[in-house]
Amino acid sequence: MLSRRKFIQLGAGSAVTIALSGCSTSSKLGRPAAPASPSSSSSSSSTIPQPLVAGGQRTLVIVQLNGGNDGLNSLVPADGRYRDARPTLAIPEAELVALKGMNEWSLHPQLAPLSKYWDAGQVNFLPGIGFSDPNHSHFVSLDRWWRADDLTAPTGWLGRSITDGAVKPLYATALGSAAPMLIGDHYQPAVVLQPASFTFPKTIPGDRLQTMTSPLSHDPLLALAQRSLASTIEAVASFATVKDSNVSDSGGDVPDREGGFDLVEGLDVAARLVIGDVGARIVVVSVGGFDTHSNQLATHKVLYDDLAKGIDGFLTTVAAAGRADETLLVTTSEFGRRVGENASGGFDHGAGGLSMMFGPMVVGGVLTTVDLGNQLDGDVRPVLDPRTMYTACLDWIGADAAAALGKRYDELNLIAV
């Protein structure tokens, strides 16, 4: 409707209007990027109110490795078929980091900082995690992970567990692009791409912007713009209390990482959100770079160094604040990669991947089994439904797993609550 006048101008030959009418970039995958319907009048009547967070301060941090992380070169199997399939890209045995008491698996050398959590029984590994009937598309696979395999759902698996619309604006925060998993019927997640500049300019005072947010427009899109402005004003105010004013955004140093931060920086912000008094209970940090079709060995050295240092730094900070017992960190990626290498020094899209869960509450160990003698068309056959891990995560934050996932997935006991 709004663009009608512009199109009329266009018809009259005013080419300039095309540029003015906006180079909007719409979702090309045909899925909603965010719920578009205003939820001011809720259609779903709430049932018995549940405590949002059973454990009070319990927190869940998700580390999303975008692109499809190669699980087999992260947690490396001793199975000889691994080396047979990877004549040039298998990690040399001499470089592997042994896991105490574990003969079947070892760690990539850059992941060495994580072995102490193994020694303490505070990490589990889930090789072969993935949905059955896997899809090699990044975007279909990400959608399945984000929406817990219900591709028709407008909400993400964590967002739909948030049943109270009155939670703090930073309750669920996305550092990076993984916000879709946090979108709920009653909740729009906070999104922070550049922590150091997450503040309004002094030339535009927040109360001037606040005035623009009410009354709400009858136009749903304008109303959505108003509501997002209102929640952003709140989020900025909360975020200011945990920001490290000594840190500046990394800018051009890491152009290949989304949002401009790497995991060391992203998880540092996550740690400050967790230990700060801002009501942040779900934090998702996502980084890209794991789509290693080529040049994987060199790329992984950088990525895994960042991954290990980021997780270790986060867990150390949280423990120093006395919050280790309350904080669960898990890693996800949309799929693993082929068992066999390609000619570009990398691996094409695969199926079963790898998740890791960290924290004193987890059941330690390598909890699933991958059989390289029983592959799925050259891929690691998926052996664990991601919703099993989701059930554990939702249990941990006191959310209703059956409601968020359709039913519970109790195939494996992953945390000892």
Next chain:
Amino acid sequence: MVSTTTPLVDRMAWLWHGHFVSAVDKVKIARLMVDQIRLFRRQGLGPFAPLLKAVTIDPAMLVYLDGATSTGQHPNENFSREVMELFALGVGNYSEADVPAGAAALSGWRVRRSVGTADFVVRQHDDTPQTYLGQSGVHDVDSVIAAIASQSALAPFIAGTLAAEFLGTSDSAIVGSLASTFASSSFDITSLVTAILQAGVAGSGQAVVLAPVPWLVIAQRVTGGVIRPKVRLAGLRAAGQIPMSPPNVAGWPGGAAWFGSSTVVARAGLASAVAESAPSDNPALVAATGTDHAALATSLGLPVPLFSDATNAALDAANPGPQRLALALCSPEFVVA
């Protein structure tokens, strides 16, 4: 894009840049990215099949989706999958077996980075006839493109992509009609764009959320404001959209994702910088110095030259001049077009 004299050409180049995605972080050589944008400017309004062929063997694309290291002996599947899934047909309109078949047929292209060209190297190519998208005998780039162009999914996929972008709609009747026009014109992009604009004139369009880059382009055009490159880059990074750096092969997410808090904050910063740099005789700045907000809406080129009561109240409370202009640039009415 701000100072262009051929807005439609640039508009289409921007569209194809978000569609046939390459990103400089992997391509590494900025010149290859610039050459790719030039390709979009040159062929972005022409027939689709030659555009798709040019994209397939474009040096930046060969690097970005690994065609440059794909050999007949070990074909790399990256481009072969994405050309069907994201560039031409959509999920569900190809089989898993088409992915390796297409990869074999497209193998053998090498990029000469020093000069920025792509060469076909016969000995690195697998010329074995493949069955690909239901066609037999597919063995090289021309037969791959011909097979894709023969698919009934092509017209609705591309028509749907452009309808979402220009009209903000996924209405199946509108997309279906546009797809027929596109197919019957032998996939001529100018014919498709013309039909889309006519549909827009006829009222088939809906409002869309402006992405950060087009929003900034419009803001600079209507205010005459020019901001320092460093400020612009920092702002666009925080907003989540830097040209030539889309987050992944699907491009920017778009739509309501541009209401995310990071984008909202960054937009305010950019709006302030733009407004502060507007020349004093710019009509929008002049209007922002007065109290007639409808005049401000008109000078900003709003389709309906009115602000809401809420926005008017905020403009009333703002200091006249750049602050009021910056607020108007952040207003829902200006962000949604």
